[in-house]
Amino acid sequence: MSSITSNLNATPNKSGAVTFDAERALALACETLHAEAEAIQSLKLRLAGEGSASFAQAMALLMNCHGRVVVSGMGKSGHIARKMAATFASTGTPAMFVHPGEAAHGDLGMITPQDVVIAISYSGESSELAAIIPTIKRLGTRLIAMTGNASSSLAGWADVHLDVKVDKEACPLNLAPTTSTTATLALGDALAVSMLDARGFGEEDFARSHPGGALGRRLLTHVRDVMRTGEAIPQVTPDTRLTTALLEITKKGLAMTAIVDHDQRVLGVFTDGDLRRLMEKVQDFSQVIIADVMHKNPRTVRAEQLAVEAVELMETHRINQLLVADDSGKLVGALHIHDLTRAKVI
Known part of the structure; x- marks a missing residue:
């Protein structure tokens, strides 16, 4: 230590506030x-x-x-x-x-x-x-x-x-x-x-010791824990008119809908972004069939994957929604980036 070994000599001034040598x-x-x-x-x-x-x-x-x-x-x-x-x-x-x-x-x-x-x-x-x-x-x-x-x-x-x-x-x-x-x-x-x-x-062991922390949520939360299921999944068949598909999108509030066949296998997806781009080309939607304007073979995740993997997929491809499918391609859930935010995975 140098010569600074004495007290700071802090003393109250007339107003009662304590003054000291900041330097x-x-x-x-x-x-x-x-x-x-x-x-x-x-x-x-x-x-x-x-x-x-x-x-x-x-x-x-x-x-x-x-x-x-x-x-x-x-x-x-x-x-x-x-x-x-x-x-x-x-x-x-x-x-x-x-x-x-x-x-x-x-x-x-x-x-x-x-x-x-x-x-x-x-x-x-x-x-x-x-x-x-x-x-x-x-x-x-x-x-x-x-x-x-x-x-x-x-x-x-x-x-x-x-x-x-x-x-x-x-x-x-x-x-x-x-x-x-x-x-x-x-x-x-x-x-x-x-x-x-x-x-x-390792990281997974640490997460199990800290389930309430950010790392715990990232490493222990799976897609199945946060995805929408059942009636909450927006879905239509490929022969559905676009106007009806838009009602499904609005009703389910995920800004997209899945297009599935009669065996529930995922054929495509249609999002709000697709709608905006379509509006530049088509004026009358009444006769448009969803199969003609959907994105075929969309990206999906599996329910057993970590939720953080879904985040990485969304960030990589700059998308806000994902469909959840099983190994046979059947639709089992839907995921929006807001679901991941609410679960504090992001």
Whole structure:
């Protein structure tokens, strides 16, 4: 850190509003980010060198865990532990957070011999963790410690110690956990991402863990989930007059109609766009037969396809509607881009 280590001296002015030195605040913010970035870079170099064996051992314990990964820590380390457990759980590694204080009063029953515990304490001397570690060890539960002190009690008890030591905190007083918690969180993410890759966890797995998110909707929603069916499908036979087909288009509100044979096989489609183009050539529609003006062999999708595939087809061919047909070409549904928007696939 440079000379900007004092308080910002924020003081209220006569109106009661707090004033501060914006330039000083910005400089301190930049120094904080620089200090934390340097700490992560230093952690990276250490991990690639002397820390590589410990990281590999930690990965081996996690990969062979037949229970859950239990992450624990007090104070700011506890907040990091909660996030780490959430990241593991959402990326394919069953995990949970256990508060060490609550563990000493009954929550230790959540931990089994099949679990792996990740205990986080920068000093490595957290009294709350120290109170529960002996019981965890007696269970035979494997222990990974993340500390900034390789000579600490917690590091000594652990099966694997991961060093998250930093040169100094970004806090001007070098007291508040800042750089150290950032480094610990980054190493936790590194473990989770490495586990994700080792387990072959893919996009579809992620979607199943996040069904309420955008990716979940994109990867779990199928055409059958959003398509119109039954009486809602606009359809006419090829011998239908255009005027009657237009009434079907208007009634069903999809700005198009399918043309099908008597076995419900798709023969063609006629859209509002086709109507506008036809109006430039034909004045009297009363004698026009739909088979003479329809688009033959239109693009279709299958009901079991992902809805996002229908979106891609629409975007590629610049169309707003699609017919849904089965493998034999029979009409089973209809889809408008608005259906996909309402389902939040787009």
